[in-house]
Amino acid sequence: MSALTVKNLHVKIGESHILHGVTFDVPAHKVTALLGRNGVGKSTTLKSIMGLYQGTGSIELDGLQILGTPTYKIAQAGVAYVPEDREIFSTLSVRENLTLASRNKNNGDAYKNIFELFPELDTRAAQLAGSLSGGQQQMVAIARALLNENEILLVDEPTKGLAPKLVTEVANALVKVAHKTTMLLVEQNLALVKRIAENVIVMDQGRVVFQGGPENLNDPAWVHQMLGVSGGHK
């Protein structure tokens, strides 16, 4: 069963036609990795699902059409978003970032789970989010998305720009989260993708060119051909 179905999605930004009829399914309760070279439209796809870019075609969340719906209603419908550049509120404290994101007043359990996942956020609750390291900011961004009950989690390059130790920490957190939710993950780190993805979508030049299982990620020739990188043995 699909949690999210994207059909024939076209998106233009200004004069540029970025997505050319993107079509894919995200199976419920599984992690789907959205892969491809830089600039093929992966982040645009996530932003379009979130309603941050307008397009034509169809995006269904559990059978409900969400294309053209305001972003805040898409989020309320259960789409959580961890953006590529974290986009935490740097002038707010960690606690304020989390309070803002929480739509349910009685979600003590959600806070407990988050602080188990990222204990540092509990100890740094009063600290301004802008003064955190890149890895800690990524934890805030992920924690913010996990505070509410969601249908799907859209995660855009969560390990981008992080030091190797932090990549492991964020990856471990995503592995734990992956057991509990449907996730559409854009990620360049193939080792992480192979660890958690159960389904793979590959995009090229604004189109989906492959959707299937993750087995091919172990084939260096396939990885090189599809993604333009070596990494099949990672």
Added chain:
Amino acid sequence: METFILIGITGIGLGALYFLVASGLSLIYGLMGVLNFAHGSFLTVGAFVGFWVASKMGFETTIPEFLLAMIIGGLAAGLFALLIEQLLITRLYERHIDQALVTVGVSLVVGAVLGGWFGNDLRMFPTPMWFLTAIDIGGAQIPADRVIYISTAILLLIGNWALLKFTRIGLIIRAGVENRHMVDALGINVRKAFSTVFFLGGFAAGVGGVLVSVYSNGVSPLIAGSYLIYGFIVVVIGGMGSVPGSFLAAMLIGIIKQFANYYATGLGDFVVVILLAVVLLIRPQGLLGKVRA
């Protein structure tokens, strides 16, 4: 020394009036990116409604009556601002040129309607007799009305700070100033916060309108003119979206202008423009503004 104190405190009083105009402008631009040239009309509407309420109480008002007229003037301006936001601005988000044209149009219409109705002559604002007295501070005789300007500005600053710091709507506004699309992506309708900010900005401008009328010895449809220009200067120097920045800049400008006018006769406006240029060159984001990504 007395002269120094007198000029300093009257400068702070003038700065307080600039702050009342600028605080709403700063929040409205900081949160919504709306360059609101209709802000002067909020000030004028507040001044006229306050004048109407005060006039009902006679030629002279008591301090509580004056404060009531000021608050009603502020509320009327806040509601007028909300009306303008709902009817016009909501259709023009992200369309900056259209916003400028429409808000300039609103200010022209309000000025013309009030001018046609009441005429453009100054009408004496009914004030308490206490306003005409002087308070001795360090030997300087300070006009008593300055106390009202300064305390109102400080109360508004504290109220603004408390709202922004301790309420959920304040949290949404602060986050929205930084990144309104991400606030939306968290499932929050940031446009509701926009309406609150428009109301608060209108309220502050309306209260400012009543006090400007007292300072200018009367109410008139033309009263907002130079105050709106100074409001924009304060916002730029203080930093877009920063209310404390606006307060700091307004006080700085009020004091510098008064001293310049006294020691270099009539050069107050010129010195403020030089200050604006210096800030733009050295710190384009303003004194307490944040650099936008």
